[in-house]
Amino acid sequence: MNSDTTQTADKYLTFFLTKEEYAVDILRVQEIKGWSQVTTIPNTPKYICGVINLRGTIVPIIDLRLRFNLPCQEYGAMTVVIVVKVLSQDAKERIMGIVVDAVSDVYDVAENEIKPPPNFGSVINTEFVRGLATVDEKMVIVLDLDRLLNSAELAIVESLSQ
Template sequence: MTSEYSNSPDDQLSAGDANQYLTFVLNGEEYGVEILRVQGIQGWDTVTPIPNSPDFVLGVMNLRGAIVPIIDLRKRFNMEAIPHGPTTVIIVVKVESADKPRTIGMVVDGVSEVYRLDDANIQALPEVGAGGVSSDYVKGLSTVDEKMLILLNIDKLFSGNELNHDAPAHMAKTA
């Protein structure tokens, strides 16, 4: 039920790991997060809703004894909702926000690959928004095999303020 792909930040990391990105698919685009932030990949499971929470917060889940909020990235980025399919997974990430580190699960359409990207291969985001995501949350863009990768800045995306009810105000301006 639970396929695990665990690579905790506490592990001894070689210089190369720092530049590895786990990519996932969301609404046809490929996004990436630093692999050292990824705590595991979790199959879909029962989520308990949190009363009066923003709609992109699906609820909380029991992850080995910890209560972890689950965020629907499609809803977060104002994308069209689709029913959960067989590839739908939850990527569990560690977020470093100002006050404390947090563990958060994000629902994505499916995981894709692990790429090693040099800093030189990452460009800053042009002024226009990318995909459905505001530029605040994007660390940069990269290209692999003619494919564009959107590298997310999850610390900003899931900071305490962004999880707050008013957060959607900051949301994507494009569509």
């Protein structure tokens, strides 16, 4: 993520999953769209909903609720998909969609306002969390998209390693 060293605040888009508010760097957001029918991919974990056709490109859709082991919710007209750009280790840009409950707001958060997440031991995995920030007396969880969407099943496996 573009961690700006200056004190100017970066803009973050926040969204809800259950009652928790999460934030992602707004520069990573390509578009926000409604739910459309996905094509499921066989033998993949549940949180990978499938793929959609986004103007000619095939884009995978990831359900963040299921990714975080939250109770799942029916998909419908109100379901929101945030299409984001993800950088993988080899700096390849990929487009992915994440399913969230609702988009909330856009906040300015300065880099030094993002506090490291408290340590929960091994009970809660904080690997994908860049930190916690306080906005309007509320806590938002700043996500590390690259970590989140390159982890485990989503990691790029070289298909033709020689």
